[in-house]
Amino acid sequence: MNATVQAAALTQPVDIDTMRHSISRLINPDRQPPTDDTLAILHSLLRGHLQLLIPEVEHAALERDAEDVPRYVALACTDQARTTLRTQFRPGTRGALVHARRLARRLAALCEHYEALTGVVMCLACDQPLHDDEETLPYDHVSPSGPAVRVGRIHARCTQTYRRH
Incomplete structure (x- = not known):
């Protein structure tokens, strides 16, 4: 380059x-x-x-x-x-x-x-950046096959979003 x-x-x-x-x-x-x-x-x-x-x-x-x-x-x-x-x-x-x-x-x-x-923090549901002025919720997804956990935050608007991990 x-x-x-x-x-x-x-x-x-x-x-x-x-x-x-x-x-x-x-x-x-x-x-x-x-x-x-x-x-x-x-x-x-x-x-x-x-x-x-x-x-x-x-x-x-x-x-x-x-x-x-x-x-x-x-x-x-x-x-x-x-x-x-x-x-x-x-x-x-x-x-x-x-x-x-x-x-x-x-x-x-x-x-x-x-x-x-x-320091960019992404919504775990929609992969969009989380901004300080947005309402967010804690999110933790436990894998059904084992101890894998994905912990973070999501937009409040993404609460009904289903995403495969």
């Missing part, structure tokens, strides 16, 4: 919602795999999202204290994302799909790190 693109990335707001939508098009178990044309578009889109988000996460991480564990974890994640971007995938639709899903998982992890490092 050149210096102009990096500088632009650091000054533009990050659209996590759009990135998460792109991710869901590839790793949502309820969706059919995309067609070849759509897969090529999604693959390029995910690469672009990663190229924009990597410097943002690095910038946010480097503002943290040198001994801060989330800083190191986020920086390790950016390194993994760069490695995945450089990795060549096997020819054919299957190889492209596997690589695109890998990109999507890396992007999902970077979205989480970005939110954690920048």
